[in-house]
Amino acid sequence: MSEIRISTTRGGLALRKSKQLVGLKGRPATSPPEVGQRLLPDVGGFEVVSLPVARDVEEALDEVRQRPEVEVGTHVYFADHDNRPVVPTGIIYCTLAPGVGEEESQRVFDLFHLEVLERRPAERTVVLSATARSRNPLYVARQLEKLAMVSSAVPDLDVPLDQYFTEPRDGLFSQQWSLSNPGHVPGVPGYPTRRGADARVQAAWKRLGSLGSPEVTVAIIDNGFDLQHPDLSAKSIVAPLTISSGASTLPTGIAHGTHATPCASVAVAAANGTGIVGAAPRARLMPLHGLTYSAYLTERMFDHCIRNGADVISCSWGTVDPRFRPGTFHERAVRRAVTEGRGGKGCIVIFAAGNEGKHYLNYYCELPGVIAVGASTSNDTHPAYSNRGSGLSVVAPSDGGWPLLAARASWDPGHEHLPPGKRYYVDGRDRGPHHKHFGGTSGATPLVAGVCALLLSAHPGLTAAEVKSILERTADKIGDPGEYDVRGYSNRFGYGRVNADRAVAEALRLAGRPAPATPASLARTAFRVRAEDPPRSGFGLQVSAFRQAASALELATRLEQQFELPVVVAEAGGMHKVILGTFADAPSARKLLPRARELGYQPFVRDLSTLS
Structure with missing residues (x-):
């Protein structure tokens, strides 16, 4: 050559x-x-x-x-x-x-x-x-x-870019643990998940009083849209585009990919009584076919989104090859979307962090204003494939434990080298011809896109920067609390696992709108602090201690939701100690240890009389 x-x-x-x-x-x-x-x-x-x-x-x-x-x-x-x-x-x-x-x-x-x-x-x-x-x-x-x-x-x-999905390791709404995780997947024996290890989407619908607004448009940029899929055929489709040609018709067939169909379904699959449901089922879909590194075509794709009213732009692709990192013209294209889209409020642009297991992110995550999304598992852990590092905004449920369930294109051949039962489903149990297991940061990214659509349903006036801030401020701190720094930031989890319910609550608050009446268990605010003084006797489980009060309060809120027990935050010697439960004696407190450890905590029994 x-x-x-x-x-x-x-x-x-x-x-x-x-x-x-x-x-x-x-x-x-x-x-x-x-x-x-x-x-x-x-x-x-x-x-x-x-x-x-x-x-x-x-x-x-x-x-x-x-x-x-x-x-x-x-x-x-x-x-x-x-x-x-x-x-x-x-x-x-x-x-x-x-x-x-x-x-x-x-x-x-x-x-x-x-x-x-x-x-x-x-x-x-x-x-x-x-x-x-x-x-x-x-x-x-x-x-x-x-x-x-x-x-x-x-x-x-x-140059062909990387699509960030993970291959499977070898009435479906109830199996969508990423929207509401009860601690198991129906019909999947012997594979427990962690209760609450989800994006709180179902709770967000209840708080919002709807499945989102049909006035919000989510753009998915990817390859291989099957718009005749039962989960997508009833969607309102806005300004479809084949990026390379500028045509409004989208190519179909295996030569043109299969990745866009599951990504679109995770974000916006319709609630039509069959199949699965996206995070924002009522949102409109703007499908843009064609992954491209070309700066000229990148300008075309983002300018198309601006001109045609995209509110959220989801991109489950990118590169970690420094020779093909986005340059000046790519950056300007994204900056225009983030600042000029939505009439000057800015499009919400989301990129996958990447699946290479690197200590740095997909280079597209460096572009100005981008929300960078990593993955978390069905057990609230960090999957090894999900890239980590500075710039990660949040993580969202995907595979690494039990995978997501998503739509599959009619031409998707599955994994032909595997036995027939496992070409689409990791456990070999057939869930029909229209779906498959899906994952990676490719699955996490459109889930966050759907959550952003719910935020704009709650408060259409939010700017792109405000949406990013809300997602980060309301995320759940998962993993070891000690790995978060003074800002509440972790290189593996960003600001935490996205919490749609808390994010929607904050959007409603900023809009000055009360949330619809909901059950008491769903009516908690993002940070609830007990007004009464800590008890001076009894026993509890000390879960962690922080120098920053905000970090302690975040953990306290999460513990209250998970255990439905009182949580004490006691300050002593410059540390804020988080203690779960108040029990009359130490053996009673000790009975709670197995459940706390099952959920990933490492607490110890604490005599409350020693706190003062």
Whole structure:
């Protein structure tokens, strides 16, 4: 392969030309006879195909370009130690030197046979497109950069990104433990879950008095939407888009993926009496097909969401490859959505933290204003696959324990190498042809998207920044309380596991609206502090101690909800000690130890008379 080094907004990138793969645009139903395998249907708007190995790729591509069914042909490249094809889209972002005028620059672009798509005077950037008379856009970009009137010329590239779901390890509403976890999954013997290890979505519906608002639109950006699925066919569909072509029709079939269907169902599956229910069943769905690294297509996808009224944008994909981390133009596209969407209140943009088990997040989580979502399990633990690190906002229930249940596309072949019973369900028990087990941060992300739709149902005036703040402030601290810092932040769990009920309660409070009447068990506020003095005698279980009162109060609230017992927060020596229960004698307190340990706590019996 011949090597070429190009500029990106993140620095230089070395690419080597493939000897066999090329990208073609044309009529998808036909294929030139020279084409071997059709590998990827859409990378930067090109279908990636193979040409005969024995032929010189330059000659073979020139020959294929002459075919009437081929509109455009391009070379395909690879970065070192990476088997993902890199495709130039034909777009070049050219930033002019200060003082260079339109007429002067146009003469240069004409010389290279480039079409001007857009001029952005504030950034001194011109968006250019290669034409049939242009040379290879990578070569053209390098030539432009040699000119004194050009500050930079960045060729737009696309590369397949990672979809963040986890493969299964080898009337369904009751099995959706992520919405309300009773401590077991009906019909799944011998696999206990932790009671309360859920996103509190069912409780949020009760507090809200509805399943959310039909005026809220959730955009899912992904590959493979089956909009005829029983859980999605009754949805109100808003402004569907195939990103690479700009078409309003979405492709179907296994070549175009299966991932979007389960993601959409976790967020917004309809409550229609069958199948499963999404976190925001009444919300509208805006499906955008096509995962893309291309900066130009990234701008198209987010601008489409802004123009067509997306409130929440869910992205269960990304990369941890630093060579393809999003650059300046990706960042501007997301910033526009977060600041200009929803009439200036900002779209809520959510990205999956990633499934690589890294100590850093999917690079798209670094973009301004993004809510970064990791995963938690059915036992409120951290799954090893979920990336961790600074920037993580919250976690949400997914697999690693018992997986989520989600819709599956009609063309989804499942895991064909597994026995028939386990192609879709980890326990081999058939739950019908329309669903499958699902997980990863791909499952956690649309769950949080649905929760955000419930917040906007409670308070449509919330800004994107306020929604992010509410999610973080109302999350449940799971795992070892000691791993949270003075801010209440953990690198594994962010600010905690999302709590839809508390988040909706806070949104209603900010809106100045009382919540509908609910049972007393659901009417607790986010932080309830007992006014009475701590008892001076008796025994309890000391669960933890914190220097920060807020951390102690968060744990106290959670313990009250889990055990329905009084919780004492006593301050002594600068520490706030959290004590569960008040019992007449130590043996009575000790009887509570097994249940507390089952829920992940490590308490000890405390004599309350020693607190003063």
